[in-house]
Amino acid sequence: xxxFELLLLAExxxxxxxxxxxxxxxxxxxxxxESQELCQQIxxxxxxxxxxxxxxxKTWKSYNWSMVTTVATFGxxxxxxxxxxxxxxxxxxxxxxxxxxxxxxxxxRTTWITEKVSLAKSQFMDGINIDIEQAVEADSPQxxxxxxxxxxxxEAFHREIPGSQVSFDVAWSPNCIDKRCYNYVAIAESCDxxxxxxxxxxSQIMGDCIAMANAPVAQTLNGYLQYLELKIEPRKLxxxxxxxxxxxxCLNLSQEGVCSIPKVPFRGAPCSDAAGKQKPYSWIxxxxxxxxxxxxxxxxxxxxxxxxxxxxxxxHQVWYDDPDSICAxxxxxxxxxxxxxxxxxxxILDYSDDPVAQQQTAMMWNALVGC
Numbered sequence: 215x216x217x218f219e220l221l222l223l224a225e226x227x228x229x230x231x232x233x234x235x236x237x238x239x240x241x242x243x244x245x246x247x248e249s250q251e252l253c254q255q256i257x258x259x260x261x262x263x264x265x266x267x268x269x270x271x272k273t274w275k276s277y278n279w280s281m282v283t284t285v286a287t288f289g290x291x292x293x294x295x296x297x298x299x300x301x302x303x304x305x306x307x308x309x310x311x312x313x314x315x316x317x318x319x320x321x322x323r324t325t326w327i328t329e330k331v332s333l334a335k336s337q338f339m340d341g342i343n344i345d346i347e348q349a350v351e352a353d354s355p356q357x358x359x360x361x362x363x364x365x366x367x368x369e370a371f372h373r374e375i376p377g378s379q380v381s382f383d384v385a386w387s388p389n390c391i392d393k394r395c396y397n398y399v400a401i402a403e404s405c406d407x408x409x410x411x412x413x414x415x416x417s418q419i420m421g422d423c424i425a426m427a428n429a430p431v432a433q434t435l436n437g438y439l440q441y442l443e444l445k446i447e448p449r450k451l452x453x454x455x456x457x458x459x460x461x462x463x464c465l466n467l468s469q470e471g472v473c474s475i476p477k478v479p480f481r482g483a484p485c486s487d488a489a490g491k492q493k494p495y496s497w498i499x500x501x502x503x504x505x506x507x508x509x510x511x512x513x514x515x516x517x518x519x520x521x522x523x524x525x526x527x528x529x530h531q532v533w534y535d536d537p538d539s540i541c542a543x544x545x546x547x548x549x550x551x552x553x554x555x556x557x558x559x560x561x562i563l564d565y566s567d568d569p570v571a572q573q574q575t576a577m578m579w580n581a582l583v584g585c
Contacts, residue, residue: 257377263554418483459534
């Protein structure tokens with residue numbers, strides 16, 4: 215080689231090295247944890263799943279981590295949460311949501327899945343929770359696209375992130391609740407688990423427009439029986455319970471304590487729980503002490519409620535879940551052999567230093583495994 219040729223070759227090698235370093239720098243993520251091991255995806259399965267939805271902030275530091283197995287992150291990505299969860303052997307999974315009209319096209323669906331897998335990898339996460347709650351007609355293009363989305367997402371995650379978990383959120387019953395007429399059997403077969411949202415069960419009130427429990431025990435149980443009648447494996451089902459309640463303004467409060475509520479239609483029903491406002495358990499525990507009635511237990515619905523007056527004199531009725539109502543549902547998880555239990559959402563208890571609040575919070579966590 216001449217001197218000129220050697221210099222030219224050296225420049226070419228330098229260019230290749232710089233280009234390689236640039237590409238690697240763009241694709242290789244730096245582990246944000248104290249130990250590289252904490253950035254390894256969780257692969258171990260637990261016998262009992264405790265599935266927590268986290269909507270952001272730092273209250274996760276006060277969770278009962280001796281129980282938590284999976285955290286679905288519905289807030290801003292928090293690397294500190296990922297590292298800590300992994301240190302406790304718990305999975306951290308992405309939120310997956312997309313307009314169904316966008317993924318009827320196969321190419322769009324593949325692009326969405328590829329982006330989610332890439333995001334999970336870059337954030338050292340352990341799977342995805344698909345939260346799609348859109349109305350779908352049976353046998354429509356969206357119906358088939360959703361079924362394909364769950365199957366293809368599961369295949370991609372399992373292939374690209376071995377041991378990853380893919381879950382799908384479903385209504386409290388498979389009977390086209392809120393016009394969500396999905397292929398529940400095929401979806402259950404495709405993914406690792408169904409998170410059954412056993413709350414907002416008054417989203418479609420067909421009878422009297424009155425305030426009722428967010429998740430009456432008998433109605434909740436009936437929903438699981440319907441899933442099991444479809445031959446969906448019990449070990450595919452995780453029961454979701456609410457750590458919030460509904461505050462309803464009463465148009466009239468009868469002598470029997472029945473609260474008539476405004477008519478707010480929803481997806482074909484004349485009345486719905488949209489007449490009320492969702493309130494976190496932390497607010498409820500403070501408000502019940504200032505209420506007109508104090509805590510009242512409804513034997514039929516197996517749920518607590520109370521009445522209060524606001525500053526204008528308007529009477530409200532608040533229905534919620536507490537350790538007693540959750541314990542009854544947790545018992546169903548064990549008796550029916552379900553995969554586990556979880557809640558919407560982990561952030562809305564009172565994690566302050568107040569001794570009373572600490573006791574209330576501990577009781578809510580403990581109720582998840584029954585009484």
